Amino acid sequence: MTGKGISVVIVDDSAVVRQVLSKRLADSPGIEVLGCASDPIFAMNLMNRAWPDVVVLDIEMPRMDGITFLKKIMATRPTPVIICSTLSQRGARATMDALAAGAAGVVPKPSTGLKQFMADDSGDIVAAVRAAAAGKVARLNRAGTAPAAAAPRPAAVAPPVVSAGRIIAIGTSTGGTQALETVLTALPRDSPGIVIVQHMPEKFTAAFAERMDVLSAIEVREAADGDLVADGLALVAPGGRHMQVLSDGARFRVKVSDGPPVNRHRPSVDVLFRSVAKVAGRHALGVIMTGMGDDGARGLLEMRTAGALTVAQDEATCVVHGMPKEAVRLGAVDREVPLTAIAEVIRTHG
Template identity: 70%
Template sequence: MAERGPGAGPIKVLIVDDSAVMRQALTSRLHASAGIEVIAAVPDPIFAMRRMNQSWPDVVLLDLEMPRMDGLTFLKKIMAIRPTPVVICSALTERGARTAMTALAAGAVAVIAKPATGLRGFVEDSSDDIVTAVRAAAAGRVRRPDTATRPAVPPPVPHRPGTPPGAAGPVVAIGASTGGTQALETVLTALPRVDFGIVVVQHMPAVFTNAFAARLDPMCQVTVKEAADGDPVRAGHVLVAPGGRHMELRNSDGRYRVRISDGPPVNRHRPSVDVLFRSVAEAAGPGALGIIMTGMGDDGARGLLEMRRRGALSIAQDEATCAVYGMPGSAVALGAVDREVPLPSIAEVIRQHG
């Protein structure tokens, strides 16, 4: 599915949720947002398909647990018929998180975590995040999961001076948002067991990052886990920032560890890519590789510029392979990027690091 161009009209949204309260609250909030039109709010996928036969939406807001047909089965049908941006509304539970990760792997572009009770208040409190998710989904590209491009030989990247004597070894820092779960899966599953550590911020709610890491770990040669405060950054290990908390890199006597904190959101995000990248610039300097990937907004652009100024190599996922080019595009516009690299080549750039 191609990106929506300027002047394309309002974003047409279909809400599919068996909770009448959720349907009403989402409809009210989205109708109040300029440039968004809710074309229907229905209780299950059977009603949704009938409505979609009349008018196909630009974005689907989809619950996962529904009668007659579950949301995951419906998502797979949509992706087989006509790939469309789908934002998952999933219960804030371990089971809901695991199912949401499967949905993201099946082609959904984002996930919103909803509580079991207090749905109307949740929509009111999270209205900005919901509207942002819908706009990001509408702005992005959607591809069938089985159409990933093959790995390519990466373009040449500039060389940086080696790590200064006495400093900790090399480290890789990655930041992503909308479309990032699929992109990170592409990169991390293609990596061999490297001789350095990797730290990742993926914008995602609490609970979901643990499910994301747990899903990736058995698929990868590197070890993937959700980070805990004080975790060492080890060779061949990937630490994913926990949802709802910031992650920073610290250099203590030549050894890297991560610090997990509950500071205020940065660029409306917690975890924030900027927070991670700035800490990597300070802790690792020229020993670091910074990679900014698909996502809406500009989180990470300024932090990546700081890394580059400290001598780190900085890479952005190229526009052609991004679901949403916002974050990489902002970094490029800021002069923070040494080279843009297509998604299938990023694993090879990482492999060559250090």
């Protein structure tokens, strides 16, 4: 970091976005905007003169698209990159590719009403830049390529096994998309039912779930209100909505609903964990993973108090250790394990 704090370069072909983001970040204590560029070619010339701590990057730009530029950065000089992407299905899918290529996070932008939206929601970009600067970035070990897809699931001949005996609740934020990929792709088809809150904007969670479904042996989908929790199925809370688990006789169902943000988030990990504590108790496993802030720490404590096994991702493998650290501080964690051990804990939970 520079003597003035976190240094940032903004790369976006919209002059309005560059203007709004530059002002918002420059007005934030401890952040210095080194400059703005309208495309990656100009950005690289700027960055070669003064390399930033964080890059804020659009995806669709002239001369070179953002994902190609991201891969170039990660292959030569790994640097935290925040994707500023359009709130659309096309933008969501492109953002998943960017996250798979090593982006640290995503901040949405609409296709219309851009200036007002960015002004109203600009606090998200400040938080994202701070989280990215505090995190860890590793050189891509796959040359920017996605992992091979899991073997195709056999055609369904029977409904999923629905059981109230076991339930896995996972909460994560910054760095969570990559961490969840590591966990979900390592699970066998008969894994216990999983419910997940990943802090992510509306529309992006569906694209994320679709990508994980292709890569994983288990089924992964964005949750809908009333979905049953079933073995071999992971339900991801929709962006912009809370998810809770409710008891339905010998089964569990999810409730997807609106409501005010909790700990600045919707969906909130605390909302999910507290609901699991109430209905599942000792039959549940709670996992808190990489992320900034403290969302999920108190809910995990409630799960542990109710008899659930609780696990936190260890500091060494977190992009940002904030959420697990707060859970440990509160006494909410039974075990701290590295990212690569979490799938095994899930497999053996009985």
